[in-house]
Amino acid sequence: MRYLPLTPDDRTAMLAVIGVDTVDALFVDVPDAARLAGPVDLPHHASEMAVERDLVRMAARNRAAGAGPFFCGAGAYRHHVPASVDHLIQRSEFLTSYTPYQPEIAQGTLQVLFEFQSQVSALTGLPVANASMYDGSTACAEAVLMATRVTRRRKAVLSGGLHPHYAETVHTLAHNAGVEVNALPAAVDAEAAVLAAIDAETACVVVQTPNVFGTVTDVTAIAAAAHAAGALLIVTTTEAVSFGLLKSPGEMGADIAVAEGQSIGNSLNFGGPYVGLFACTEKLMRQAPGRLCGETVDAEGRRGFVLTLSTREQHIRRDKATSNICTNSGLCALAFSIHMSLLGGAGLERLARINHARARRTRDALAAVPGVEILTPRFFNEFAVRLPRPAADVVEALLTRDVVAGVPFSRLAPAAGLDDVLLVCATETTTDGDIAAFASALTAELAR
Amino acid sequence: MSMVNVGRPTRPEQSLDLGPSPGAGRGLQQYEPLIFELGGWGKTGVDFEGVEGDLDAVDLDGLTRGAQPALPGLSEPETLRHYVRLSQKNHAIDLALYPLGSCTMKHNPRLDEKLARLPGFADVHPLQPQSTVQGALALMETLSHWLETLTGLPAVALSPKAGAHGELCGLLAIRGAHDARGEARRTVLVPTSAHGTNPASAAQVGYQVREIAQTADGRVDLADLAAQLGPDVAAVMVTNPNTCGLFERDVVEIARLTHAAGAYFYCDGANFNAIVGRVRPADLGVDAMHINLHKTFSTPHGGGGPGAGPVVLSAALAPYAPTPWLIREGDTLRLEEGAVGPAAATQGRVSAFHGQMGMYVRALAYMMSHGADGLRQVAEDAVLNANYVKARLSAAMSPAFPEGPCMHEALFDDTWLDGTGITTLDFAKAMIDEGFHPMTMYFPLVVHGAMLIEPTETESRLELDRFCDTLLGLAAAARAGEVERFRGAPFHAPLRRLDETLAARKPKLRWTPTAR
Numbered sequence: 004m005r006y007l008p009l010t011p012d013d014r015t016a017m018l019a020v021i022g023v024d025t026v027d028a029l030f031v032d033v034p035d036a037a038r039l040a041g042p043v044d045l046p047h048h049a050s051e052m053a054v055e056r057d058l059v060r061m062a063a064r065n066r067a068a069g070a071g072p073f074f075c076g077a078g079a080y081r082h083h084v085p086a087s088v089d090h091l092i093q094r095s096e097f098l099t100s101y102t103p104y105q106p107e108i109a110q111g112t113l114q115v116l117f118e119f120q121s122q123v124s125a126l127t128g129l130p131v132a133n134a135s136m137y138d139g140s141t142a143c144a145e146a147v148l149m150a151t152r153v154t155r156r157r158k159a160v161l162s163g164g165l166h167p168h169y170a171e172t173v174h175t176l177a178h179n180a181g182v183e184v185n186a187l188p189a190a191v192d193a194e195a196a197v198l199a200a201i202d203a204e205t206a207c208v209v210v211q212t213p214n215v216f217g218t219v220t221d222v223t224a225i226a227a228a229a230h231a232a233g234a235l236l237i238v239t240t241t242e243a244v245s246f247g248l249l250k251s252p253g254e255m256g257a258d259i260a261v262a263e264g265q266s267i268g269n270s271l272n273f274g275g276p277y278v279g280l281f282a283c284t285e286k287l288m289r290q291a292p293g294r295l296c297g298e299t300v301d302a303e304g305r306r307g308f309v310l311t312l313s314t315r316e317q318h319i320r321r322d323k324a325t326s327n328i329c330t331n332s333g334l335c336a337l338a339f340s341i342h343m344s345l346l347g348g349a350g351l352e353r354l355a356r357i358n359h360a361r362a363r364r365t366r367d368a369l370a371a372v373p374g375v376e377i378l379t380p381r382f383f384n385e386f387a388v389r390l391p392r393p394a395a396d397v398v399e400a401l402l403t404r405d406v407v408a409g410v411p412f413s414r415l416a417p418a419a420g421l422d423d424v425l426l427v428c429a430t431e432t433t434t435d436g437d438i439a440a441f442a443s444a445l446t447a448e449l450a451r
Numbered sequence: 452m453s454m455v456n457v458g459r460p461t462r463p464e465q466s467l468d469l470g471p472s473p474g475a476g477r478g479l480q481q482y483e484p485l486i487f488e489l490g491g492w493g494k495t496g497v498d499f500e501g502v503e504g505d506l507d508a509v510d511l512d513g514l515t516r517g518a519q520p521a522l523p524g525l526s527e528p529e530t531l532r533h534y535v536r537l538s539q540k541n542h543a544i545d546l547a548l549y550p551l552g553s554c555t556m557k558h559n560p561r562l563d564e565k566l567a568r569l570p571g572f573a574d575v576h577p578l579q580p581q582s583t584v585q586g587a588l589a590l591m592e593t594l595s596h597w598l599e600t601l602t603g604l605p606a607v608a609l610s611p612k613a614g615a616h617g618e619l620c621g622l623l624a625i626r627g628a629h630d631a632r633g634e635a636r637r638t639v640l641v642p643t644s645a646h647g648t649n650p651a652s653a654a655q656v657g658y659q660v661r662e663i664a665q666t667a668d669g670r671v672d673l674a675d676l677a678a679q680l681g682p683d684v685a686a687v688m689v690t691n692p693n694t695c696g697l698f699e700r701d702v703v704e705i706a707r708l709t710h711a712a713g714a715y716f717y718c719d720g721a722n723f724n725a726i727v728g729r730v731r732p733a734d735l736g737v738d739a740m741h742i743n744l745h746k747t748f749s750t751p752h753g754g755g756g757p758g759a760g761p762v763v764l765s766a767a768l769a770p771y772a773p774t775p776w777l778i779r780e781g782d783t784l785r786l787e788e789g790a791v792g793p794a795a796a797t798q799g800r801v802s803a804f805h806g807q808m809g810m811y812v813r814a815l816a817y818m819m820s821h822g823a824d825g826l827r828q829v830a831e832d833a834v835l836n837a838n839y840v841k842a843r844l845s846a847a848m849s850p851a852f853p854e855g856p857c858m859h860e861a862l863f864d865d866t867w868l869d870g871t872g873i874t875t876l877d878f879a880k881a882m883i884d885e886g887f888h889p890m891t892m893y894f895p896l897v898v899h900g901a902m903l904i905e906p907t908e909t910e911s912r913l914e915l916d917r918f919c920d921t922l923l924g925l926a927a928a929a930r931a932g933e934v935e936r937f938r939g940a941p942f943h944a945p946l947r948r949l950d951e952t953l954a955a956r957k958p959k960l961r962w963t964p965t966a967r
Contacts, residue, residue, distance in 0.1 A: 004825045006558055008911035009832050017839045017912060021856075026831045029838055029856040030729065032698035037734040039827075043600050048822035051562050058816060061593075062571025064586030066579065075576040078803055085497060087527050089568070092753075095545035096538035099559050101888075102755040103541075106951075107944035108883055111541035112754040115534075118486050121961040125520045131960055134755070137612035140803035148655070168803040175773065175799035176619070179626060179657045219514050248509065250516050263803075270568075273587050274577030274804025275612065276757030288958065294755070299954035302939070302947035311954040317615070317651035318894075322660040327651035330613035330745065334753030341534060344486050347524015350495030356506040357499060363510060381512055402580055410578045417789050431499065 004048055068271060068407070072437035074365070076385040076428025077215065077410040078139070078166050078241045079274065080266045082354075083432055088268050088341045092334055102294075102333070106309045107301075112333070113308035116296035119340040125348070126246040127260035128253020129282040134294040134310075135336040136279030136328065139263025140169045143209065143239050144176035145281065145292040145326055146259045150207030150235040151182050152325070153290050159207050160200045160234075161186040163193030164214025166241055167416040173209070182206075189412075189419045191216040191378050191387060197225055201232050207259075211239040212249070215415070216426070217382035219249060226256025235259060235287075243267050243280065243339075244430075245383045247348075247355030252282075259283045267346075268338030278335035289315060292326030354431060358384035361429040361438075368442040369427065374449045378424065385428035387412070390449070394425035397448060404444035480945060483536040487962045491523030496530055540945040541754070542888045548910055548918050550840075552860040552891035552903025553646070553694055555724050555746035560820065563750070563813035572812050577804035581785050587808065588784035591777055594815045598742060598763055601826070603733030606769035609761045609777075610806035614721055617741025617760030618652035618688075620773055623798040624739060624764055625686045625715045626656055627771030631796065636685035636714070642671055644694045644895040649719060658685060665897055669695040669852045669862075671705055680712035690719035691735070692726065694895040695852060696837065696860035696903065706736025715739065715768065723747045724907070725834055725859035728827030738765040744807070748814035759810035770796040775805055832908035833859040836915060840906055843919040847926035851898045859907070865900025871929045875900040877937035878929065884943045885921045 009017075014026070023029065030038060049057075068081045075081075092098065096111055103109030103116070116134045123132035136142035147159045159182055161170050170186045178184055187196055194210055201208060208229045212220045226236045238252035240262040252260035262280040269277060283291055289312065297311035317324040346354060362384040369388055370377050379386035390397050394411035401408040412424035429438070476482050509515060525533065542549065549556035567573065575587055595607045608624075611617035622639070629636050639653040642663045650660040664675040671689060680687075687709045691699045699705060709716045718732055718740040724747040732740050744750045745758040752758075764772055775786040776794045786805065787794045821829060834856070841850055841861035849867040850857075865875045879889030879902070891903040906915060928936060941947065 013912040021838045021842045029834045032700040042823035045823040048825040054819045058566045061586040062569040065571040065575050066583035067570035067574040091534045094538040096541035096543040098751045099544040100541045100754045101752050106949045107941050108542040111537040124961045171800040270573040271576045273575040273808035275807040297954040298959040299950045307946045307949045309949045309954045317647035321647045322650035322654040324651040327615040329615050330756040330758040332757045333755030345496040347495045348520035348522040350497045350524050
């Protein structure tokens with residue numbers, strides 16, 4: 004077996020050093036009844052060629068997003084990732100290293116984390132960023148839990164513009180911890196209803212911009228209202244490229260910003276692994292979840308980096324920790340950071356402008372299709388449209404015309420009563436040909 | 452046995468000064484500034500396709516940011532150099548044995564990397580029509596079958612994104628089952644030797660945590676467990692093999708007592724590597740167990756993640772698994788994403804999408820490569836290697852539990868350092884100068900000055916001997932009074948010991964223009 008270096012002779016010699024006759028003697032503490040006599044009922048070992056053949060066959064049964072016109076967003080985005088990113092993250096020293104608990108021989112990973120935190124801080128406009136969370140949705144749930152600790156209150160108000168899957172994740176992860184989750188109804192302009200839901204018991208308000216319908220909102224007034232009530236504002240972003248163009252959460256008064264970082268450096272991967280971004284104000288630093296990397300000096304006074312403030316964390320504080328998170332998204336954070344280093348602020352802004360322009364062009368093309376109503380007045384790179392038929396049916400029908408038309412809102416929230424709403428996203432990968440194909444396929448389908 | 456010290460002085464000496472002035476370097480070690488110090492302001496290293504129309508014409512009603520994000524952009528060659536230079540400051544499995552106990556730092560097959568990057572897996576959107584992702588769903592179904600067969604448990608929730616997330620998910624299922632019976636149980640029992648994530652996860656689900664005592668031979672104290680079990684206990688969480696590297700030989704009795712008290716038996720599967728293919732947790736009475744795919748099934752640790760923490764569940768707990776559920780209907784697979792039909796009692800969603808697909812591909816490729824026979828061999832070789840290291844190092848170091856075999860990791864305490872003036876930390880840092888990553892230190896908390904060594908099955912006998920020879924040489928030096936060599940170590944790493952107190956007292960968590 005190609006991954007196991009020991010030979011039968013090695014094993015015999017090593018058993019002799021240990022002083023036992025058989026390897027079974029090393030399993031003596033396992034109850035007899037639980038010791039399997041032979042291999043379980045699964046296939047035996049296979050060659051590299053055979054495994055590759057089987058998995059290539061499975062992969063071939065999926066339609067890659069790049070195979071044709073493709074307009075899905077809603078929390079995961081198809082962007083071009085420079086080839087050097089994927090090359091660099093496969094460096095053995097990054098790929099096959101552990102969490103940098105021994106800083107003298109992990110300065111590579113630690114400096115990357117320090118740079119990553121600095122980048123996330125600059126993008127979100129908040130001074131403290133952590134070393135990553137699993138994804139945007141779990142980062143959002145952690146932010147809610149953190150807000151309840153900070154305010155010692157129990158109620159969380161979730162805007163109806165928050166991605167429904169994020170709202171569900173927050174509910175699952177927070178309500179057993181005693182948090183009362185008030186998820187407001189989904190609407191294109193849901194932020195307008197948030198103010199009325201804030202009261203003196205509110206620990207935090209969670210808003211998303213651009214929201215799940217694509218709407219871009221200035222949440223400054225919500226921040227003021229939340230703060231006036233003694234609550235924190237959590238701003239969620241699922242499309243990190245939007246940071247290149249839109250007002251940052253910090254500029255609008257957010258106390259905590261969380262985001263899905265997949266768009267920068269990471270593939271779609273059918274939903275994971277992704278990378279959660281988490282940033283907050285200086286004041287909240289010691290209540291933050293997850294790892295933090297900080298600058299220090301070594302015994303000779305040279306600059307270096309270490310994981311710090313770890314008395315917040317589970318391996319020290321156990322049941323009093325700020326979170327149970329241990330493993331995070333290190334390698335995805337590295338990919339994010341490399342791609343961000345290539346882009347720079349200037350490149351990210353240009354990329355964001357291209358995304359916005361592509362989406363406006365898509366909007367214009369769809370607006371001309373009879374029967375289509377554009378619902379989102381002001382958006383970044385995705386928007387909602389109303390169709391004369393259930394959106395899920397239209398998406399299925401357009402598949403036969405080789406167009407993946409977007410995400411039916413009913414897929415995210417079947418009970419919201421918005422079955423005719425389709426979420427459409429365009430990025431820099433969307434060509435004029437893709438847009439024309441979409442508009443013409445939709446025109447033909449709706450004319451049927 | 453002699454010290455491996457070819458080409459290196461064994462005396463402490465002033466290490467190479469690699470900075471802080473940019474440009475300094477010695478041999479293959481380059482000083483590398485922060486990206487913010489490389490002069491990329493206003494630049495970008497990405498060329499964009501020409502786009503017709505005016506990019507300045509944004510349609511955002513004054514909602515654009517006040518200023519461009521203050522981040523430098525580097526050309527591709529500058530970027531490559533930056534990250535390659537940084538990479539050379541890291542230890543890695545591909546460089547040498549990485550004996551972190553409880554972390555299972557084993558070889559990461561590159562076939563798995565190649566397959567995870569196939570466009571049919573990597574370039575697939577989580578919300579595209581399910582008819583277009585039947586291969587991805589089939590992969591999830593196959594992975595589920597392997598995990599269920601290896602553990603003997605009938606259901607698995609794939610979506611948790613790491614071990615701690617899996618713990619949370621398993622405990623939520625347990626809470627769901629108790630709630631459904633109208634039982635308001637609010638306590639979880641956890642051994643003192645447990646991973647910190649166990650009590651942290653229990654607290655996050657709203658449970659009070661109480662500790663179970665440990666016996667002198669490093670196992671759960673059955674009498675204490677029995678005394679603490681009662682109508683308020685929801686679950687008992689035990690790691691098996693435990694964090695002392697020992698198999699809980701009374702595990703069946705632990706399960707029996709737990710069940711008799713109406714509680715569920717949660718197993719932390721972090722150490723599944725020791726028994727995979729040889730023991731099915733279901734046969735031990737386990738009701739729920741998360742599996743760290745990044746440990747037992749070798750998806751790369753990546754400097755801290757991503758991981759994946761699927762949790763296998765008994766029939767009683769399965770109804771409370773998180774959404775989405777994978778459902779087979781004839782030849783078709785579909786994801787049930789709502790709390791309806793078979794998933795009516797679900798705990799709900801634990802993350803936005805369906806989990807760590809990229810990790811599933813790698814883990815399944817790893818499993819298929821080994822097969823049922825190979826995975827059994829994995830457990831045997833992992834246990835054999837650990838016992839070999841324990842046997843060899845016991846000549847100079849003090850095993851915490853000398854009686855009987857260990858499982859996949861060997862635990863030593865620091866009594867053998869008594870009188871040397873050298874601590875576990877000093878000894879571990881001296882290992883760095885010899886080219887090895889330190890073992891896990893000061894964990895588990897129940898053993899004084901703990902040194903927990905997990906070699907894994909992917910080390911050759913030659914590398915194990917090199918490692919043991921090195922540690923025995925260091926032990927001899929410690930006994931011979933070469934104190935400075937330890938207290939000042941490491942001397943040959945890119946940096947000397949870091950001032951962690953300073954980092955915590957004056958936290959500097961990001962670069963700022965005035966920082967230097």
